Amino acid sequence: MLLIHCPYCEHDRSELEFRWAGEAHIARPETIAEISDEAFAEYFFLRDNDKGVTYERWRHIHGCGRFFNAARDTVSDRFLMTYKAGLPKQPVADVAATEQTIETYEQTEGDAR
Amino acid sequence: MSGSPNNLGAFRIKGAGRLTPARTARFTFDGKSYTAMEGDTVASALLAHGVHLVGRSFKYHRPRGILSAGPEEPNALLDVARDSARRQPNVRATVQEVFDGAKIASQNRWPSLAFDVGAVNNLLSPFFAAGFYYKTFMWPREAWSKLYEPIIRRAAGLGVAPKEEDPDHYANRFAHCDVLIAGAGVAGLTAALSAAATGAEVILVDEQPEVGGALHFDASTMIDGQNGYDWAQATAAKLAAMPNVRILTRTTVFGYYNHGFLGLAERVTDHLARPGRDLPRERLWQVRAKRVILATGAIERHMVFANNDRPGIMLASAARTFLNHHGVTVGRKVGVYTAHDSAYEAAFDLKRAGVTIAAIVDSRAKPGEAVVAEAKRLGIEVLTGHAVLDTSGRLRISSMKVARIGSTDSRKIAVDALIVSAGWTPSVHLFSQSRGKLRYDEAQQRFLPDIYAQDCVSVGACNGTDEIAALIDEAAAAGGGTVAIGGESRFAWTGGMIGAAEGAGPDTTVKAFVDFQHDVTAKDIRLAVREGMHSIEHIKRFTTNGMASDQGKLSNMHGLAIAAEMLDRPLPTVGLTTFRAPYTPVTYGTLVSHSRGDLFDPARQTPMHALQAAAGAAFEDVGNWKRAWYFPRRGEDMAVAVNRECRTVREVAGVFDASTLGKIEVVGPDAAKFLNLLYTNAWDTLKPGKSRYGIMTREDGFVYDDGVVGRLAEDRFHVTTTTGGAPRVLHHMEDYLQTEFPDLKVWLTSTTEQWAVIAVQGPKAREIIAPLVEGLDLSNEAFPHMSVAECTVMGVPARLFRMSFTGELGFEVNVPADYGAAVWTAIRERTEALGGCLYGTEAMHVLRAEKGYIIVGQDTDGTVTPDDAGLGWAVSKKKTDFVGIRGLKRPDLMRDGRKQLVGLLTNRPSDVLEEGAQIVADPNQPKPMTMLGHVTSAYWSENCGRSIAMALVAGGRARIGQTLYVPMQDRTIAVEVTDTVFFDKEGGRIHG
Structure with missing residues (x-):
């Protein structure tokens, strides 16, 4: 179960309290009708x-x-940061090192296919 | 074999073990009565009485004994009962503690353990090779579920689940800590001392009844000059006295999930003869640990040789546990077959306890010098470079056939037990579950933790740290504090050998078991490779190696080595199967905890639920709600009751509980602007005191929800949603308010459960409620259809809507939930006095269908636009923006020929269509037919005196007047396409 930091409550809370709501930073076009x-x-x-x-x-x-x-890093399931709605996309530190440490399906299941 | 109450068993060794003879427990095994000592496991208690045969194997029904002394046990799976309801199958005898009164039975045998008819499978075993089931029972397909599977399941199986409801209760706790330590052996205890000294909150967990881990058997380890086991108990007492330490014994860390989240199963009462009624049987701990220290030790492997599965053959460490902890010897004349020094220590302990050691057979040419010297000193024959080629004995081993490796010259040595060791497999299960990456230690032939994915560290034997001094240093460092402990031991956790031993190689056909629980032999694994399985994942599934409830704790490494040899590839490239939670089986009770019975999926009830139940209502489930479905009177079935309710509403009036409708209070200076964006309708034109039917579309233009919205003031709206849609509609509104239109000054509050809603519908509705309503003129002129007002009803502040979902004159009385029952009772009494009745959701459905009112989710399905549903009038043409405005202009949503909601009348009025039935133009066309749509709603309408239906039909409105067909299994029903209003087409009644 993921541990998620709510940027409004400023607390780490269990995934049970949250709901995923899709990809971020997709703004509804202001002139959507056109x-x-x-x-x-x-x-x-x-x-x-x-x-x-x-x-x-x-x-x-x-x-x-x-x-x-x-x-969030979907490979490791790590939350790199959370921030309030309305803020611009926040840069995250280089996560290449993180990813490398993580066991992927391919690494786990061996290369014998 | 059965003994008197004082007979603790002929195989108890006086002076050995740590149990107290004064405290005994009686139990039965397959009907025979035995006496055990408190602290015995079922396994040690049976062995004390010389009972080795405890089960039959899964596939071949071979006699099986106790192999281990721990959670890795694959053979000794028993049925343990307190009473008929408190009975658990597949309990590992090596883990279950004996309690007074336990009724224990063997499994998978008939008629008895010693004579089992299913053992014929063993003779037929050439037919039962790996993959046999897949290949043999392919066809005819129907025979699989009717014939093959039931027979196979009965013949090849484990225990039988109890049929009675589990009378025990289970608990659930959450905990947070700085450090969780899994395993309380030397490494875990040292790490705990170290971490606790820093002031950290520590949870130390061990699956055994006491701490100590391997110290249960390894009597050679001394710590700080003290016997290791005694040091462990003293250390645990010291830790337990610290306020920042919690020790959980009889508790298994079964799962290690994301972000330091761990699942623990604590067995609270399974060892107690008379557990207190208030105690839960098991307790689930959900722990969030900032850091995890894995001190899970290692598991001894067996040797893979011919007929290595006879009762009496067991792991050396297990024999040592039974001797040094339980005071039980596993035989009188014990053989040893090993590829590792640690088995020698078991032989020495047995020898010192007075047991004859027939011989130590060591497959290695050069064992450790120290153990060879000690064996010589104790007068034990050591055969280095030798192998056990075979064993004999029907229900228990009686001899072993020993030869020098490479020679056929064998000698038979009589034994009544054979203890084996191929070395130690580090327990990396939890590390792997945490998504850490393993590396292969070529020298020791084992997988060890390499790269960590979480804040976690492995210490001791599970990390390949074999010597005690290094192990203590490593554990102390992991704890983060400083501890000074001096340890010495003759014991090392080195790897040993993996794969098949002499005499069970590729050129043989012997039964050398790799996986005992699923009866997988070395030969089966080789067959899988020959059949083309080249990945361990495929080999595992083809042979079922490692797929039993022990999850391959003993068999994985052997299986992998045999496959790698056969494939002639380096072992790591063949792959290691993924370790998954749970580490050992966890009962459903523990996982489900309190969420059972009424708490499994709690039902929501309205404030008038009890009154409706008392009035005889039948209820239906709508989402989580219980809604009154219909109110049958004496002698009425559902159809008769619903017909009466429908007729009464239109002739007099009916009362209906509409409390489950979702209600959202939309408040603020921008409330109308916000609703303009969320609904297709225009809201700024709605005057306070009026209400309007609203349609909500998603961005893609499809109908999402509907409901009546009342404007109470310029800045306050009372929004209603569908019963099932309330939570998602609020979520949807919040989403837009918070993220797309955050500048709007609007507040949203769910008020679904704040209001009890009583609908009064029918010609006499006004007459019914008028005396109860204060401060409001209910006349048509003052309070016409679609009015809303705040007033009082029976002195209670109320919101009164004039609205109708029946087409009749109607009101919906909203009062605070606490007053719902009282107002309901008063309205009901007046209604019945005037000749009206209560009605339920079924009558509501029929009445609304008679008027062509849709139900979102029944007459729409997520691909229906407002226009498709005949509600195009509700979409504002003037607004420049609302959610869905662009989606509605997509070409596919604007094209001709879309499915549209229409009415259907069957040619024979008595035919009621089936909802979901398909509609075609020509019933005689060749199959597959072109389907035009489907029936969404269909009822018998008592008020129309015939059946009615609604349907989504391609180009439906243009087909009004046409005849279409509904092909059913037994006949084809001709229908006429109509509009959707079947009753009171002029619509005058609503304004009555």
Whole structure:
């Protein structure tokens, strides 16, 4: 179970109190009624689903109720930082070293396939 | 074999062990009565009475004995009962402590353990090679579930689960600590002393009843000049007295998850003869540790040779535990077969206790000099460079066949027990679960922790630290403090050998067991490789090696070595199967804890629930809610009751509990602006005191939720949602408010449970509530349809809506939940006095369908636009923005021929369609037919005197008047497409 730091409560709390809310930093277009089909598809349907550091939204739904942003390494499941909604995307330190330490499926299952 | 109450067993050694003879416990095994000593495990108690045969193997039904003295036990799985309900199958005899009155039985045998009919499988074993089931029972397919599987499951199996409900209760606790230490042997205790000295909050966990770990058997270790086991107990007492230390024994760290989260199972009462009723049987600990120290030790491996599974053959460390801890010898004339020095220590301890050691057979040419010298001093014959090629004995080993390696010249040595050791496997299970990466230690042929993924450190035998001095230093350093402990031991946790021993190599056909619990032999693993399995993950699944409840604690390394040899590849490239939680089996009771029965998935009840139950309501589940479904009177079935309720509402009036509808209070200067963005409708034009039906779409333009919204003041709206949609609608609103429109001054509050909602619907609705309502003119002129007002009802502050989900004159009375029952009772009494009745959700469904009112989630399915549902009028054409405005303009949502909601009338009025049934234009077209849509709602309408239905049909509104067909399994039903209003098409009644 993940341990998540709520930037509003300023406490580490169990994953049980939170709900994941999708990729972060996808702003709803201000003139959404006028945008092209392609722009709408990009905004609403398409997500990056990166391996490694991803920026995502969480909500402290069973706590303060606030949505906030998090940078999480999807390989290690480590939260690199969390920050309040509305702040620009926060840079995170080089996580290459972190990733290297982590056992991936390929490393675990051997190379015999 | 059964003894008098004072007979503690013929195999007890006087003066040996740490148990107290004064405290005894009686138990039965397969109906025979035995006496044990307090502190005995089931295994040690049976061995004390000379009982080795305790089970039959999984597949071949071979006689099996006790192999180990710990949680790795694959054979001695027994059924342990207090009474018929408190019975647990597959209990490891080596872990279960004996308690007075225990009823213990062997498993997987019929009619008896000594004579088991299933043992014929052993003779048929050439047919039961690995992969046999996969290949043999392929077809006919139907026979699998009816014939093959039941028979295979009965023949090849473990214990039988109890059918009665578990009468015990289980508890659940959360804990936080600075350091959690798994394992309380020398390393764990040292680390705990060190960490505790720094003031850190420490939790020290061990699965055994007492601390000490390997000191239970290793009598050669001295710490600070004291016997190791005694030092361990004294140290535990010292630690327990410290306020910052918690010691949990009989507790297994079964899972190591993300971010320092660990699952612990504490066995609270399984060892007690008469547990207090208030005690939970087991307790689940969910611990969040800042740091974890793994001191989980190592597990001894067996030797893989022909017929290595007879009762009486066991691990050397197990024999030593039974002797040094329980005071029990495993035989009178014991053989030793080893590839590691540690088995010698077991032989020495047995010899000193007066047991004959037949011979020490060592596959190595050069064992350690010290042990050879000691063996010589004790007069034990040592055969170096020799192997045990085979064993004899039907229900217990009687002899071993020994030969020099490479020679066929063998000699038979009579034994009644054979203790074996191939060396030690570090317990890296928890380290692997934490996603740490292992490295292969070529010299010692073992996997060791390498790269850590969490704040965690391994110390001692599980880290490949073999000598006691280094082990203590490492553990002390890991604790972060300083401790000065001096230890000495003849014991080292080195690796030893892995793979098949002499006589069980690739050119042989003998049964040399690798995995005892699943009856996997060295031959099976080689067969898997020959059949093309080249990854250990495939070999594991083909042979089921390591897939039993012991999770391959003994078999993984042997299996891997045999596969690597066969593949002629370096062992690490064949791969190591992933260790997963739980480390040992955990009962469902522990995991489920209090969440069972009524607490498994708690039901939500409205304030009027009890009154409706008393009125005879049948309830249905809607989300987590219990809703009154219908109110049958004496002699009525559901259909009759629902028909009466539907008729009564339209003729007189009915009372309905609408409390479960979601309610959200939307407040603030920008409340109307916010609702304009969240709903398709326009809200700024709605005047205070009025309400409106609203549709909410998602950004993609599809209907998400609906409900009536009342405006109480310029800055205050009372929003209702569907019953099931309330939480997600609030989440959706909060999402937009907080992240997309954060500048709007709006506050959202869930008020679903604050209000009891009583709907009164029907021509006499006004007459019913008028005397109860204070301060409000209910006339059509003053309070027309879709009005809302704050008033008092029976003196209680209320919100009164004039609205209707039936098409009748209707009101919804909202009063604070605590007053719901009282107001309900008064309204019900007036209603019934005037000839009305209570009605439930089924009548509500029928009545709304008669009027063509949709239910989101029934008549829509997440691909339906407001226009598809016939609600295009609710989408504002003037607004420049709302959630869904762009999605609705997508080409596919605007094209012709989309499925639209229409009415269907069956040609035969008595035919009621099935919801979900498919609709076609031509029932005679070839299959697969072109399907035009499906029936979403279908009912018998008492008020229309016929069946009615709604359906989503491609280009539906253009088909009104056409005949379509609904093919069913036994017939085809012709239907006429209509609009969706079946009753009171003019809609006059609502304004009555």
